[in-house]
Amino acid sequence: MQSAIEAPQWFSQGAEHVWRPYTQMKTASPALPVVSAEGTRLRLADGRELIDGVGAWWTVVHGYRHPHIEAAITAQLRTLPHVMFGGLAHESAYTLATRLAALLPGDLNHAFFSDSGSVAVEVALKMAAQFWLNQGVRGRTRFLAFQGGYHGDTFATMAVCDPEEGMHALFRGIVREEPVVPLPVTNEDFARFEAFLEREGRTVAALLIEPLVQGAGGMRMHAPETLRRISELARSHGILVVFDEIFVGFGRLGSLFAMQQAAVVPDIVCLGKALTGGFLPLAVTVASSRVFEAFLDDSPSKALMHGPTFMGNALACAAANASLDLFEREPRLAQVQQIETWLSAGLAAARGAPNVVDVRVKGALGVIQLRQLPPAARLERQFADAGVFLRPFANILYTTPAYVSDEAEIAQLTRALVAAAELDPSRA
Numbered sequence: 001m002q003s004a005i006e007a008p009q010w011f012s013q014g015a016e017h018v019w020r021p022y023t024q025m026k027t028a029s030p031a032l033p034v035v036s037a038e039g040t041r042l043r044l045a046d047g048r049e050l051i052d053g054v055g056a057w058w059t060v061v062h063g064y065r066h067p068h069i070e071a072a073i074t075a076q077l078r079t080l081p082h083v084m085f086g087g088l089a090h091e092s093a094y095t096l097a098t099r100l101a102a103l104l105p106g107d108l109n110h111a112f113f114s115d116s117g118s119v120a121v122e123v124a125l126k127m128a129a130q131f132w133l134n135q136g137v138r139g140r141t142r143f144l145a146f147q148g149g150y151h152g153d154t155f156a157t158m159a160v161c162d163p164e165e166g167m168h169a170l171f172r173g174i175v176r177e178e179p180v181v182p183l184p185v186t187n188e189d190f191a192r193f194e195a196f197l198e199r200e201g202r203t204v205a206a207l208l209i210e211p212l213v214q215g216a217g218g219m220r221m222h223a224p225e226t227l228r229r230i231s232e233l234a235r236s237h238g239i240l241v242v243f244d245e246i247f248v249g250f251g252r253l254g255s256l257f258a259m260q261q262a263a264v265v266p267d268i269v270c271l272g273k274a275l276t277g278g279f280l281p282l283a284v285t286v287a288s289s290r291v292f293e294a295f296l297d298d299s300p301s302k303a304l305m306h307g308p309t310f311m312g313n314a315l316a317c318a319a320a321n322a323s324l325d326l327f328e329r330e331p332r333l334a335q336v337q338q339i340e341t342w343l344s345a346g347l348a349a350a351r352g353a354p355n356v357v358d359v360r361v362k363g364a365l366g367v368i369q370l371r372q373l374p375p376a377a378r379l380e381r382q383f384a385d386a387g388v389f390l391r392p393f394a395n396i397l398y399t400t401p402a403y404v405s406d407e408a409e410i411a412q413l414t415r416a417l418v419a420a421a422e423l424d425p426s427r428a
């Protein structure tokens, strides 16, 4: 742990003033001051180096300070760092929209930029709602989502998160009550899901799902076939299908987009997180032609009513284009496949430990689900001593390493995770 003597002044002063995310400020141990990062590693103020096993909240897929992305941002900085998107256009955003349309399957061809995943989901919800209103349909006003899901921290997105993780009880009366149902897996589940759609499907504007892995809601996985069945059922009830690929997009599960593994194309997809390779905040909501065309009208009030100030920020779009270059030029998806085998081999040792409920791996995502997480301070200490940064939540130990991680780095991460899974969670 950082001692007061070693702590830089900006840290000890600022710690009084910075309100940290999802953190009980009264009891939490201090954050680790980071002074630089390179490749897979963070360098702390006291000189220690830690492998970032979280990849800066799942975003740093090519490693920190990748020279190609750095150069693209620098070049953009020297010509046009930012310009408003209302009435003005710039090359990086227009090129990025064109490239995303080419990379995404089907006719997902119309990109609406924003600065965070939560806002990209808000935009998707607004698109879906207005899609129906623009066509004179008044009854489709609700959003259907799944337990275990996570779609953001803003009020509309909290309503479509898992009721517990989304704090629906805490915010009762403030967060809208949307139908958040169990994600169907078995045939009986599907019969119940279908019965729900028969009963209430006509009131639903859109269904929202994270394809193949529900991330922040618990790292739960489902089969491509399940995703396909859910999408088809929703469609057969006229419901728009929104895929939230903010976590799983850009290679995390071994394909550029998770939807490709199920060969289904949604009406709208949300992308964020790894979009810029973890360099700058950027998100995008991409709509199919059918959705887009419902907004084409002589009436100005049928335009999509949204427009973030920093929409299509040029630095962020330049970073995203450079990140896409790297997916083209370097064997990223093969690296993810390789990481999957290393993670599977490394985490297998946790199976059978008394505190372990499940071990699961998909692409560059390794998960150990515990009965009970050991005390946070104990884990933080143990991970730092093992030379890694990991940040468990709920009852989940996991790693989302950069795709450029080598075998030794993945082994160091899996050893640290297995050691944490073997701790007696009742001891401090």
Ligand SMILES: *Cc1c(COP(=O)(O)O)cnc(C)c1O
Pocket (backbone or CB within 6 Å): 115, 116, 117, 118, 119, 121, 150, 151, 152, 153, 210, 215, 216, 244, 245, 246, 247, 248, 272, 273
């Ligand atoms: C992180 C995440 C979001 C929210 O993105 P922010 O950029 O944190 O607002 C939404 N959906 C999924 C699936 C996510 O993983």
